[in-house]
Amino acid sequence: MAKKLVKYCVVDAFTDTAFKGNPAAVCLLEEEKDDKWLQSVAAEFNLSETCYLIPLNEPTNTNPRFGLRWFTPVDEVDLCGHATLAAAHFLFSYGLVKTDTIEFSTRSGILTAKRVPEPKASNSQDDCPTGYSIELDFPVVQVAEANFNDVLAISKSLNGASVVEINETSKGDHFILLPSGEAVVECQPQIDLIQNCPGRGMIITGPAPQGSGFDFYSRFFCPKFGINEDPVCGSAHCALAPYWRKKLGKCDFVALAASPRGGVVKLHLDDEKQRVFLRGKAVAVMEGSLLV
Known part of the structure; x- marks a missing residue:
């Protein structure tokens, strides 16, 4: 039986410089995989987090929504900021979404990531922004x-x-x-x-x-x-x-x-909503496909 390819990207989060910040592996799935496979792939990457995206078909939703799960090399976790930033960067930078806001369905509820244009440099002759950062909407941890x-x-x-x-x-x-x-x-x-x-x-x-x-x-x-x-x-x-x-x-x-x-x-x-908005940049440093 022919093997299917799972696209992945390693992204350095909370930095605009390669090999700085926090690396996360982002895997885009076409279908659900069992937990043993997900954990085995995370152990193979051996990064602090490997995350898995799967598109959710919810036509009533204004923004694209993806299922998102996070795994360390040894276990699944309930919340991860840098891998969520990495996942959003992957979707934005590869043109996989057409909006500036993405929703993620996670073990911590619905989380959002928003693309925020950066102002151009004061000495720039270009009217376009120089880039963007990503803002995450997360729950407060007491x-x-x-x-x-x-x-x-x-x-x-x-x-x-x-x-x-x-x-x-x-x-x-x-x-x-x-x-x-x-x-x-x-x-x-x-x-x-x-x-x-x-x-x-x-x-x-x-x-x-x-x-x-x-x-x-x-x-x-x-x-x-x-x-x-x-x-x-x-x-x-x-x-x-x-x-x-x-x-x-x-x-x-x-x-x-x-x-x-x-x-x-x-x-x-x-304070009122008990939410924390985290903003940072990210840079992709590696991409490829997994054989499964």
Whole structure:
């Protein structure tokens, strides 16, 4: 029997530079695949996320809608920002949708991605925009004080970093405040110790240095899901936005994901609707077909 081809693209999200930001594999399916196959392909890519798109035929819908699922190398997850950005970039850049808004049906409900034209450079002679960014509409992830009070254990897992606060997200991640953004950058995570900590993963964050152009820095570690460090975790910013809203008294942020690859996330928090709007760029770095 002839093998079918599944088109895929590897996209670096939350960056406009190849080999920076957070890579995700995007696979476009013509039909549903079983979970074992989906997980096996994700393990083969061995990126922090592999996501799967399948078109949904809903003629009453104004915007195109796709089913979207996200897999780490070891498990399926409920929410992923960078792979959703990568999926939207794939659909927009390959001309697979004709609108500026896409809807995704996911385990976290209906999520939207909007193409937002970038203003042209001030010295440009061209009337056309220079490009676009993508804005994602995601649910807020709540942050609350943690029951886990072992500051020493958390500090050891971060190679002795000074811990200011220990909180926990509604997704089960530790949410750790460090004294500064520089401390976030310099942190040397002890992955084995983080893996033995209770909870799912660990977000660390700190205030950005004055004059840096950022509001806060962050990093995310999740070895239990096969991700020692997620280079730019979009969903972590759904918790970071409401937390820094209380700290800084504002709703708009520019955040640096301070992993070695680095990435930039622009955020707007809608307090009333309890939604976070994440904006970033993406660049495709590899494409091909899977034989199935």
